[in-house]
Amino acid sequence: MAKIVPFKAVRPAPDKIGLVSCRNYEDYSAAELAAWLNFNPYSFLHVISPAYANVQSIGLKKRFKGVALKYKDFKAENIFIQEEKPVFYLYEINTKKQKFTGIIAGTSVIDYKNNHIKKHEDTLEYRVEMFKSYLHQTRFNTEPVLITYPDSVELNTWILLKKQGQPANQFSTTNKEKHTLWKIDTQSDIDWLQEHFDNIPNLYIADGHHRSASAEKLYDDDKELNNPNLDYFMSFLIAESNVKIYEFNRIIRDLNDHSKEDFLKLIAENFIIKTKDQELWKPQNKFEFSMYLDGDFYALYYKHENSNSNERSILETLDAQILYDKVLNPILGIEDLRNDERIEYIPGNKSITTIKEVIDEGGFKVGFMLYPSDISEIKTLADNNLIMPPKSTYIEPKFRSGLVVYEL
Template sequence: MARFEPIAVARPGADKVSLVTCKSYDDYSAAELAAQLDFNPYSFLHVLNPAYVNQQKIGLEKRFKLVAQKYADFKADGTLITDPESAFYLYRIESKHGTFQGIVGGCSVEDYRSGVIKQHEDTLQYRVELFKDYLHQTRFNTEPVLIAYEQSAAFSEKLEQISSTEPIYRFSTPQKDTHTLWKIAQAEVVAEIQQYFAKQKKLYIADGHHRSASADLLEKQYANEQPASSLFLSFLIAEQDIKIFEYNRIIRDLAGLTEEDFLREIEKHFWVTNKGKELYKPEQKYHFGMYFKQSFYKLQFKNPFDLQTIEEKLDAHILYRYVLNPILKISDLRNDERIDYIPGKQSITTIKEVIDEGEYEVGFLLYPSSITEIKELADHNFIMPPKSTYFEPKFRSGLIIYEL
């Protein structure tokens, strides 16, 4: 039984929403970030990075306090408005990756602790504590946890009825995405949504494992100090509507192997087909692409029936177990500087280009995991290898701000 609650938020005025909202801070290159900060005074990036010119010269605590101050400035000058009435928000994103629609509200920290909200990724404690400290200092969050749920036909129809009404926002972005937001404050509709999710036995975190862990840690910190927030900002979307991309791997060297020895080792566990200049990307599970010495290869795993657990059957785990670790001597997927990752939403030519430039020796392309795999993994308390999945949609920062 899941608890999902309406929340009171701050948000941009309708006349400025397209100027205020932005991509996630990490999605900007240095040049893009500088351009936004130099030429768009309304961008929420000014809140997220208020001291970008000298950010390396100040400590984290001071930076977080500057974020809080800039956020207060945005509210004081009317760029952001307070919407104190608790509500759900229906949010639709239309992008080149598809159309995504879900509900924004507050999920329960207790559901996260008890396992009603399931996880499939591990977290790094220093990142959890860092974001907890950020939340503590700034007192707001605009990065919801992306959570998958099972959607019935009747509930889908209910959301379509809501989306036929007048939205509070409809705007486009420089990425040519269209964003639409509806406020759901009518008591009977709010109650229907709460009752629907109260019948859900499990919810699944897609993206935001560190954010949910930080919310849990923050509530524990506040338990003996002040009234704790038992909710964390969440974006719930039907599981069939989430787009899952793979993370592809690029490796700097062959760990001392010759070209011939490397291919010979690969052939022990994979059927290898040289595709030459053909841009090859795997089209099914247990198939892998490889770009090496200006040629693409198809790698087909020889023994899938020998794999027993859902963890062993993951393509990312197969690549690690039979290639990255034993052949290329990469044991730490998070911290080994010889490996980097490219999300599958980027063109296959990106891998070709970075390897042809000479900094990397070989690249591997994976077939994306399914939501069924992710749910089964979470249900059995298994953890995916690092950088296994990249999820769409991505939420616009500054669109909805939940104050703690």
């Protein structure tokens, strides 16, 4: 079973919601961040970056305390208001390419511990500890974990019915997205939704592995406080078919002292190579890779895709793992995909011309484009307690900071 709970959320005042909510802090360039902070006094960026001008010169503990104080200021000025009672939300993100609809709810730390909420990515301990410290100091979270549930005709019908009601909030953003929020606050709807999720054996984390791991650590550290909010973490629950999974493409700074000719010979040991010249070619199927090198594109077809799958683990058939095992590690000498400064990642929602332009500028030598994983692949790995290589997937939708706040 999967336990979900409503919660007394804090949200921006209705007349300010479009001004308050923002993209993830890390999505902004320095110039964009400075502009928003200078010209929009309501932006949630003021809360999560209260010491922007000297962010490098203060410690994390002091910075997190500054976040907590600025958040209290926003509440005191009625920029944020709190619900009178626990509620769920139905939330729709309408982008230029796709529409996403999901449920904002509290999900159980105990379910996470018992592997009813399953993960497919590894976490970095320092990031988990850092975000736990952030939660401990600020006592709030506004970035839900993105969790998928199995498609359900019954739930889809219920969602369509609720979307016919009057939204609690509706606004557009400067990147031309439309956001709509419906409040689910009647006891009958709350009971129905909880009962529906009670019958779902497992949920799967799509994005937010560090946030869920941090919530678990905070629960373990502070459970003697008897704070029921610590028993749950905020999640955005969305149907499996409604998640958009992109690949993370790789760009590498050098050929590890190989000449172009030798590099191609080494690649040919495991891949059939077809030159595509200037064609902006992307993989069309699993076991296919695109490579950009020295002004030309190449199609790489993995030679061993038809070998007996029973002789290989699930992980060994993952395209990101194949690229690592056959190229990045043995040929290019990259061992640590997270920390090696010779490799960087570009999400698959960026145009292939982005990779070409970055490499043509001279800072990188070669780029690899992968075919994206699908949800069944992610679930199979999670069900077998296997972990994807770092930066295997870039998953949408992305939740806006400051839209809904879960207080601890």
